[in-house]
Amino acid sequence: MKIFLADKAGFCFGVKRAISTAFEAAAGGNVYCLGPLIHNPQEVERLSRAGVRTVEDFAALKSGDYLIIRSHGVPPRVLSQARDKGLNIIDLTCPFVGKAQRDAENLKKEGYQVIVIGEKKHPEVQSIVGYAGDNAVVVEKADDIDHLQFHNRLGIVAQTTQSYGNFSEIVLKLLRISKELKVFNTICNSTKERQDAARVLAGQVDIMLVVGGRNSANTGRLASVCRQEGKPTYHIEVADEMQAEWFKGVEKIGVTAGASTPDWVLESVLKKIQELGGKVDR
Ligand code: SF4
Incomplete structure (x- = not known):
């Protein structure tokens, strides 16, 4: 049973930048993120342990607190309300x-x-x-x-x-x-590259595993792309969701991951498939 990884998978430029800046900012204290920084619960939990707390609104924050605007951005009205309140904005809206x-x-x-x-x-x-x-x-x-x-x-x-x-x-x-x-075609290249790579790989394997948050739009779309290729496709968030019967009679497993899926989550999935008898083709 061979495991093939999509040519493009995992963190994109915008998410990498957001994660590294948020971890740096966490050291200063009083750092809040308006909504989960990325659509990956496991990485958001890691950030929370580092000191970046997720808030759904900023009503309870105090002047001088730091507010992260995540890569999705916010409407201009929300930005001005946060500035009027005296919050220090860390704007990580993806370019x-x-x-x-x-x-x-x-x-x-x-x-x-x-x-x-x-x-x-x-x-x-x-x-x-x-x-x-x-x-x-x-x-x-x-x-x-x-x-x-x-x-x-x-x-x-x-x-x-x-x-x-x-x-x-x-x-x-x-x-x-x-x-x-x-x-204006504003679809980001990272998205297109990941979808193209998933499509190509799905055409070459028996089943596809798509790794990433269930609340991640781009991960969900990678799964749709693989299903459109007619391949049995499993969308998982973490390695423990995998079931041995998915791999019965399977020779080639394709693996891809959304733009908000951290490497450590992807690696844990690859490790688990290897425990089930798979061999990574790198
Ligand atoms: S997928 Fe989103 S966050 Fe990532 S580079 Fe593209 S626009 Fe930016």
């Missing part, structure tokens, strides 16, 4: 998310109705919508378009972790109903 926010803001200024392609409830989408104006609309899938009202001039940006397939399907459908369409 690629910042680009999507600026594109949305510029489209709004140019008079376009802004369409954000992404998941309505995802914090990154909510942060982008905060820059996109009152008539902005979030579209999750092409079918949503049939139930929404649109203007003639549409400006499009995407949640950075969208799949190209979903993004292009929605853009093509909007092209048919608009008079003018301006599109």
